[in-house]
Amino acid sequence: MLANLREQSPAWLQAWYVEATLLAQVVLILLAALLLRALMHRLISRLSRRYDLPIQITVSARRIAAFLIGFGALLMVLERLGVSGSVLWTAFTGFAAVAAIAFFAAWSVLTNLFCALLLLITRPFRLQDHIELLEGGDRPGLRGQVVDMNLIYVTLRETHPQGGESLLRIPNSLFFQRSTRRWKGEPEALPAPAGSGDRGSPLPSPAAGGGGSAVGFP
Incomplete structure (x- = not known):
């Protein structure tokens, strides 16, 4: 069929038949890749809305899908251009x-x-929760309100007894090496460090009091 079409085409087109066919194949591959990329982006967006995934996970999934589709399209285009399979x-x-x-x-x-993927699946805490990462046993550790969760860090907002706030970024892997306490409600502010108040009175332990009860996670 293609041979008959080539014979029936004008003479000026027959000279460019091979190049025109190759160009058409490349264009079709690129169009198919763009269409597949759009479908994957729509599918990922639906899954993100359905399962309430963090925006960082959604963006990463889109980038990975776009890279795989683009890489596959590149290999197909190179094959159409005559690059051998062994070289590829x-x-x-x-x-x-x-x-x-x-x-x-x-x-x-x-x-x-x-x-980060395990934290997303197990959900030991969520955004705006008040948590405490224990140093060992029941000793006080890193403590604050969860304000951001990404692929590398969990960001906590600390409230200091002297006034003011600071942000603390904790690597995700640290949550699987220590015990985590999640507070129901907002706990009391962190106690003042030693030397800033009465040296004769013991400092209150964060685990002993607070505006809410605590839920421990191993």
């Missing part, structure tokens, strides 16, 4: 080896990414 396979294995080395070099970052 060699390039792909080399890229995979470099990526594997980079992953091992950034192991701590990958650990935080995996822990």
Whole structure:
């Protein structure tokens, strides 16, 4: 059928038939990739709204899907342009080896990414919750209100007894190495550090009092 179409086409078009066919194939591949990317973005957006996923997870999923679709389209275009399969396979294995080395070099970052996924699934706390990351046993530790959760850190807002606030960023992996206490309601402000008040009176423990009761998570 294509041969008959080529014979029936004008003479000036027959000279450019191969190039025109190649260009049409490349355009079709790019259009299919763009359509697939739009469908994946819509699917990810629906899943994000349905399961109330954080915006960081949604954006990361969109970028990964766009990269995979674009990489696949690039391989198909190169194949249409005459690049041999062995060259493509060699390039792909080399890229995979470099990526594997980079992953091992950034192991701590990958650990935080995996822990972010576990925090999203298990939901030990949510945004605006008041939590405390215990140092060991029941000793007071890092404490504040959760104001942000991303792929690397959980950000807490600390309220100081002297007045003022500060932001504390805790790596996600740390929540799986220590016990976490979640407060129901807003607890009392952190006690003043030693030396700032009466040295003869003991400092109150955060676990002993507060505006709300505490729920412990191992």
